[in-house]
Amino acid sequence: MAVDNLHTVMNISKKWEKLLDTVNSMKDGATKSLIPDVRDVVTHTAMVSDVSKEIKSLKTQLDVQLMSDETTTFETKREEFFGQLKKSISKLKEIDAKLQDVLPTPVNAKESEENLIVKAKKIGKQLLDTTSKPELNQVDFNHFRKYYEHLIAFDKHLSLPNVEIQSTVDTxxxxxxxxxxxxxxxxxxxxxxxxxxxxxxxxxxxxxxxxxxxxxxxxxxxxxxxxxxxxxxxxxxxxxxxxxxxxxxx
Incomplete structure (x- = not known):
């Protein structure tokens, strides 16, 4: 479900949650025939729980190292990895912006974004530390390619503020x-x-x-x-x- 629609549904479900709980708790014959019609309705509490699980999953997907043997060796894997990071951070930011008023705890997508920025800046420093050496050996060349290519992919897919990747790779x-x-x-x-x-x-x-x-x-x-x-x-x-x-x- 689109986040905009989910916001509307969650607002409605919150208004009717107490009534729904009351109906579900009724067991007498007069209301028994109504119960099957409402028992399958997703409650506001269940919606909040599902969204919270999704938020946790997205944050887990974003709490990763930006370089691995696989993303270093294979360009396609590197592109897929950063493409997925973009989807995850975009989704988390959308939930933060549109559902914050119906969730019990802050989403804090900014924290996940800032963690990615810190990691990207660290790679940028490693890149410049490598090129600042008087001479480059084979290990240095390998490191340069690794840092450079990951920064390029990061900038291509994420383009987060205050990282200055283009300036770093140009330098x-x-x-x-x-x-x-x-x-x-x-x-x-x-x-x-x-x-x-x-x-x-x-x-x-x-x-x-x-x-x-x-x-x-x-x-x-x-x-x-x-x-x-x-x-x-x-x-x-x-x-x-x-x-x-x-x-x-x-």
């Missing part, structure tokens, strides 16, 4: 490309030191391979760096660099 991206730019400069400054140049190129390439959300732009930066090196040192330099790279994991 993390900027920090990643600061590193990419720095390593590209070191590659350019390596000159004819093929060992150093190959080392820097491998590092930059690792960013593209591990951060697929940025791989197109990073690969463009790599191509531009190689183009400039070819113009500066000649085609043989690129050939020699390619041979050196064959001995690496790139």
């Amino acid at each position: 993390s991206k900027a920090q990643v490309f600061e590193k990419v730019t720095s390593f590209c400069k070191e590659f350019a400054n390596a000159g004819k030191d093929l060992g150093k140049a190959a080392e820097m190129l491998v590092i930059v390439k690792s960013f593209a391979e591990n951060l697929s959300m940025f791989d197109s732009q990073i690969n463009t930066d790599i191509d531009e760096a190689l183009k400039k090196s070819k113009e500066k040192h000649g085609a043989k330099y690129i050939t020699d660099l390619s041979m050196r790279l064959q001995t690496t994991d790139i």
Whole structure:
């Protein structure tokens, strides 16, 4: 039943609850024939109980960790998870807004919303702590993807206030490309030191391979760096660099 309709029904049932209780308690012959007609009517107390159970269920669904192995590994599971969170918080907020005056205790949907915001902000901090490191290893790349992708999904489905997710992911991206730019400069400054140049190129390439959300732009930066090196040192330099790279994991 729609929440608006439920509000109307609960108001009506509250008005007639005492009479309904009285009729249900009658056992004499004069009223016995009426009893089957009203015994199946849902009482106001039962309605309140059912709504309270629904509220408890929704709050339980919202009181979860925002990241799991499943949502980290599978994009579809991640989208489903945050999509369900959106449905749950929306339903709880609707009940809070429309049924509060007919319920005996506060719904307090704001508390559940604020708990989600706190958890999202924690992930945002973890993301920026990762990108603030001078260098990123494989574990850092894995963490970055995990935090970044969950924040993107959170923002897509929930868009809760005061989280500033877009600002956080933009900052993390900027920090990643600061590193990419720095390593590209070191590659350019390596000159004819093929060992150093190959080392820097491998590092930059690792960013593209591990951060697929940025791989197109990073690969463009790599191509531009190689183009400039070819113009500066000649085609043989690129050939020699390619041979050196064959001995690496790139």
